[in-house]
Amino acid sequence: MVAVVEVTKLVFAWTKESPVIDIAKFRVDAGERVFLRGPSGSGKSTLLSIVAGVVAPDSGSVSLLGQDLTRLSPGKRDALRADALGVIFQLFNLVPYLTVAENIALPCRFSSARRVRAIARGGSIEQETRRLLGRLGLGEAAMLRRKVGELSVGQQQRVAAARALVGSPSLIIADEPTSALDSDARAAFIDLLSEECAAVGASLLFVSHDRSLAASFDRQIDLSDINRVPTAAA
Amino acid sequence: MRIGSVLSLALKSAFNRKATALLTILAVAVSVMLYVGVERVRQGAQESFERTVSGADLVVGARSGPINLILYSIFHIGDPTNNVTWETYQDIAQRPEIAWIIPLSLGDSHQGFRVVGTELSFFEHYRFGDDARVEIDKGELFADVFDAVLGADVAQALQYKVGDHIVLSHGVGSVSFTDHADKPFVVSGILKRTGTPVDRAVHVSLEAITAIHIGWESGAKTALARVATADRVRQMDLTPHDITAMIIGLKSRPSVLRLQRDISSYAEEPLLAVIPGVALSQLWDVIGIVERLLSAISACVVAVGLVVILVTILTSLNERRREMAILRSVGASPADIFLLLVMEAAALAFLGALTGLALLYGALVLLAPLILSTTGVPLSSVRPDMFDVAVVAAVVASAAALALIPAWRAFRNSLADGLSIRI
Numbered sequence: 001m002v003a004v005v006e007v008t009k010l011v012f013a014w015t016k017e018s019p020v021i022d023i024a025k026f027r028v029d030a031g032e033r034v035f036l037r038g039p040s041g042s043g044k045s046t047l048l049s050i051v052a053g054v055v056a057p058d059s060g061s062v063s064l065l066g067q068d069l070t071r072l073s074p075g076k077r078d079a080l081r082a083d084a085l086g087v088i089f090q091l092f093n094l095v096p097y098l099t100v101a102e103n104i105a106l107p108c109r110f111s112s113a114r115r116v117r118a119i120a121r122g123g124s125i126e127q128e129t130r131r132l133l134g135r136l137g138l139g140e141a142a143m144l145r146r147k148v149g150e151l152s153v154g155q156q157q158r159v160a161a162a163r164a165l166v167g168s169p170s171l172i173i174a175d176e177p178t179s180a181l182d183s184d185a186r187a188a189f190i191d192l193l194s195e196e197c198a199a200v201g202a203s204l205l206f207v208s209h210d211r212s213l214a215a216s217f218d219r220q221i222d223l224s225d226i227n228r229v230p231t232a233a234a
Numbered sequence: 235m236r237i238g239s240v241l242s243l244a245l246k247s248a249f250n251r252k253a254t255a256l257l258t259i260l261a262v263a264v265s266v267m268l269y270v271g272v273e274r275v276r277q278g279a280q281e282s283f284e285r286t287v288s289g290a291d292l293v294v295g296a297r298s299g300p301i302n303l304i305l306y307s308i309f310h311i312g313d314p315t316n317n318v319t320w321e322t323y324q325d326i327a328q329r330p331e332i333a334w335i336i337p338l339s340l341g342d343s344h345q346g347f348r349v350v351g352t353e354l355s356f357f358e359h360y361r362f363g364d365d366a367r368v369e370i371d372k373g374e375l376f377a378d379v380f381d382a383v384l385g386a387d388v389a390q391a392l393q394y395k396v397g398d399h400i401v402l403s404h405g406v407g408s409v410s411f412t413d414h415a416d417k418p419f420v421v422s423g424i425l426k427r428t429g430t431p432v433d434r435a436v437h438v439s440l441e442a443i444t445a446i447h448i449g450w451e452s453g454a455k456t457a458l459a460r461v462a463t464a465d466r467v468r469q470m471d472l473t474p475h476d477i478t479a480m481i482i483g484l485k486s487r488p489s490v491l492r493l494q495r496d497i498s499s500y501a502e503e504p505l506l507a508v509i510p511g512v513a514l515s516q517l518w519d520v521i522g523i524v525e526r527l528l529s530a531i532s533a534c535v536v537a538v539g540l541v542v543i544l545v546t547i548l549t550s551l552n553e554r555r556r557e558m559a560i561l562r563s564v565g566a567s568p569a570d571i572f573l574l575l576v577m578e579a580a581a582l583a584f585l586g587a588l589t590g591l592a593l594l595y596g597a598l599v600l601l602a603p604l605i606l607s608t609t610g611v612p613l614s615s616v617r618p619d620m621f622d623v624a625v626v627a628a629v630v631a632s633a634a635a636l637a638l639i640p641a642w643r644a645f646r647n648s649l650a651d652g653l654s655i656r657i
Contacts, residue, residue, distance in 0.1 A: 054562055075567060084437020095560055097250030098243075109239040110565030163564065 002030045003063065004171050004203045005051055010060035012050060014044075020046050022228040023060075026221070028171070033194055034203040035107045037215045038223030040117040044207045047223070048173050051205070052085055053077035065170055070205050082111035086164025086202070088193075090176040093160030094148040104129045104163045114167025121168065132162040135199075136192055154189070161193055168200040190216055240570055241397040244577040247557070251550065255582060258546050262586025262629065265539035269532040270625055274598070276525045278616040280518060283309065286430040286512050287481075289361035291490045294318070294326065294497055295479035297504035301520065304513040307338055307479035310348045310431045314340055317476035322503055326480065329496075331489040334359040336481040339443045339474065342402050342414070347388045349402050349436045351443035351477075357383075359483055362430045372396050373423030379441050379468055381422035385433040387606075389424040396421050402436070402446060414446040417464045434606075441472035482507075539586065540559065543579050543633050547640045551647070558648045568645045575641040576634050583633030587626040591618065 007026040013019040018170025020043040027162075028034050035088040038044045049055040050062055053069045062069045065084055069077055086107070090138055094103045105125050108115035115125065126144075136158040151159065157177055164172050174193065190213060197204045206217060214220040248255045287293075287308050297302045305311040327335045337361055339351030350356075357368050357375055373396035377382050382402075384394055394400065398421045404412040419438065427433055445467045477569030484490055490509060497507035558571050566574075595618060602613045 052563070062652035076567060077567070079571075085563075085565075087563035089560075089563070092556055093560065095557055102246075106561075107564045109243075110236070110570070114565075152590045 002066070004028050004030050004032075004065060005063045005205065006061075006063040007051070008061050008122070010050065010057050010062060012046060012055070012057045014046075019058075019229050021050070021057075023047070023226050024228070026226055028203050028205055030170070031198070031201060031203055033197065033216075033218045034206065035217035035220040036205060036207045037209065037211060037214065037220060038207070041211050042223050043227060043229065044174060044223060048087075048175055048205075048207060052087065052173060053081045072096075073206055073215070082107060083113040086166075086169045086172045088157070088160045088164050088174040088177040089171065090179050091153070092156075093163070094151075094156055096148055098135075098148065100138075100146050100151070100159055101126065101129050102141065103148060103159060104132065106163060107169075113165065114169065116167075118167040122184055125166075128166060129162070131164055132196075133159070135196060136153065136162055138162075150202060154185050157181065157189060158192070161189070161196070165196050165200055165202070169202055171203045171205060172197055173205050173207075176209070177206075178213065179210070186213065187216075236570075236571070240573050241577050241581070243561075244574050245581055247290060247554075247574070248578050248582055251546075254546050254550075258543055258582050259586040259589055261542040262536075262539040262633075263585055263589035263593060266530070266587045266590030266625060266629060267597075268528075269536050270591060270622060271597075272525070272528045272532050273595050273621065274594070274616050275613060276521070278613040282429065283514060283517075284389055285363045285592045286361060287360075288365060289359075289483045290510055291487065292482040292494060292497070292507045293479060293510055293513070294482060294507045296504060297506045299515040300506065300508040301517045303479065303506055303508055304510060304517070306340065307481070308431070308510065310340075310350075311433065313480045317478055318480070318505065319476050319503060320474045322500065323477055323480060325502075326482075326497060326500075329493065330462075331484055331486070331493055332482055333485045334483045336360060337440060337474075337477045338481065339440055339476075340478040342404060342443070342446070344388070344400055344402050344436045347385070347391075347434055347436055348431075349438060349443075351438055351440045351474075356437065360432070360481070362432070366428070368428060368432055369426045370423045373421070373425040376422050376437065376439050376442075378420070378422070379439060379445050379472065380417060380419045380464060381438070381442075382419040383423045383425060383437040383592045385425050385435045385437070386427035387433040388436055389421075394421050394424070396423060399471050400436070402438075409539070412490055416609030417446050417467070423445070438479065440474045444472045444474050445470075463465040482588060503576055539633050540583065540629070540636055541584075543582050544636045544639065546582075547579055548643075549576060551588055551644055554644075555647055558644055562648055568648050572641045572645045575644055576637045580630050580634040583630045584626065587629045591622055591626070619631060 005026070005028040007023055010021060010023045010026070011019055012021040036044065046055065050057050051064065053062075053064065053072070057070060064080060067080060069080070095106065098106070108118055108125055109200065118125050118128040122131050130144065133139060137153060138158055148156065148159070157180070160177070164174075172193070177193075178189050181189060194204065194216060206213075292303055293307055295307055295314065296318055298315045302312060302315070305313045323337055326332070334355060336356045337353055340348065342349040354375060355372075360368050362368075370383070371386065382400060388394070399418045401420060402414045403419050404414060419442070425432065448467060448470070482493075484493065494507040494509065497505050561571065561574070562568075598613055600615055605613055
């Protein structure tokens with residue numbers, strides 16, 4: 001199995017005195033759907049920033065699709081993230097001044113690989129956008145031109161999922177994407193996300209503090225099991 | 235692709251905060267309008283002044299200041315101080331080095347337009363712009379004592395046509411209470427437009443000026459004026475007693491300095507002879523101080539406009555940390571974030587500068603006639619040129635340079651924030 005993410009001997013501290021993360025080994029395989037559980041303050045978001053190549057670790061290595069992020073130039077790291085990664089945040093995922101369609105197409109502006117794959121899949125970026133929205137249950141024609149502020153939280157999260165999925169990235173990172181949804185919507189969202197990840201062949205790294213969601217994933221990891229820094233630091 | 239992409243994001247982001255963006259653009263627009271406006275008015279005034287008189291070697295009048303003399307005799311701005319006697323005029327006119335000479339007699343007006351008493355030599359020898367002559371458009375030059383030839387603006391503003399009767403007024407105010415109503419004039423001709431003060435003058439013969447002032451020697455109407463009817467006056471000797479100024483053309487340019495010296499040291503009465511170009515450059519020297527001051531002030535206003543851009547972007551940074559993190563997560567590099575803010579500032583400055591120029595030239599088109607009629611300065615020839623392009627470029631470049639400050643902060647924020655979104 002090819003590793004999409006491989007973390008070895010990773011140490012990171014925001015300030016020198018108190019490290020937040022110290023992980024010997026952590027790995028996500030291609031096509032694998034991993035549930036990463038951890039209470040708030042356990043360094044989840046920091047780990048995601050490191051995996052995304054936005055934050056550099058103090059020591060150790062982080063590979064994304066076999067490329068060691070710590071050895072890439074910042075520009076190459078940004079390019080690799082643009083090509084290979086889709087991110088869904090907990091809340092407020094969307095750029096307020098762009099329409100739904102423009103938000104979804106955003107990764108295609110920064111990655112020509114994603115643009116090419118989106119066009120290959122849908123025929124055009126607009127058609128691919130519409131197709132993804134349809135799959136996520138936001139199929140009505142008017143949706144594309146809507147302002148982001150007019151959407152409900154559940155709709156916003158689905159638009160964010162469509163944006164993460166556009167152009168078939170290799171890895172989707174979801175950071176508590178369902179915490180603002182009610183429990184029915186939560187399950188539905190996770191099912192949709194899993195389905196679509198499978199459809200585009202993306203791995204899914206799903207982070208949450210909510211143990212009850214773990215059932216629908218291939219593997220679950222407790223961050224406190226792999227992180228040697230005690231959680232109390234938060 | 236990428237730069238275009240970031241630019242379109244920058245524009246959409248700026249116009250998402252619509253009120254702020256529009257006010258910022260307005261601030262820049264007003265400052266650019268002021269700055270370019272000062273430059274344009276100065277340049278327009280200078281150009282139109284310089285094309286008003288060409289080919290004349292000397293302007294001669296009673297002794298006062300050179301700027302004053304040239305202003306009242308050629309540009310009809312301000313009032314003459316004193317007159318030159320007719321004998322002196324004839325004496326100078328007979329000098330061998332003189333090719334042509336035009337006498338001017340000023341001091342009367344018609345509905346706020348100056349009356350110029352002169353001779354037919356004016357139409358023959360006066361030149362403006364690129365050696366252009368004053369030409370008749372309708373009717374004929376004055377032949378009778380009570381004929382008047384109107385400048386194009388006079389005829390247009392007052393809707394006169396050839397054959398109309400007009401009454402001249404004593405003095406040069408726009409409202410005069412002492413009319414020469416007893417001796418009406420007939421419009422004999424209307425001149426083609428010249429773009430000079432000639433358009434705004436009523437031209438009559440020197441004899442006409444003498445005629446309407448018979449009995450007015452004290453400056454007001456006397457009993458003699460009442461008996462001197464138009465028909466009787468025609469029979470009288472209308473040789474002028476004095477004139478206001480004269481314009482001289484020489485046979486050969488090099489003699490100008492000697493003649494100027496001779497006239498300025500004329501024994502019989504105190505005279506002043508000025509070379510029009512020299513007097514004008516003295517005028518620009520005087521005006522230049524004021525103009526540089528205005529320029530400096532308006533440049534400061536432009537700087538304030540640019541600071542407004544800086545302030546709006548700086549204050550928006552905190553509320554936009556989320557936006558930056560989202561953009562980072564979809565693949566934007568810190569350099570893209572940096573570029574986004576610089577471009578936003580540059581775009582606002584560009585739109586502001588363009589708006590300012592549009593406002594300025596719109597205002598000039600609308601206000602040029604008013605400025606012309608109140609100050610006598612024609613601005614209709616003012617056109618956009620490379621200076622405007624340079625101003626726009628400078629404003630955009632300065633805004634982009636100032637935006638390096640917020641861009642740098644956003645760059646550092648985006649490195650520190652990572653993918654976590656802080657509220």
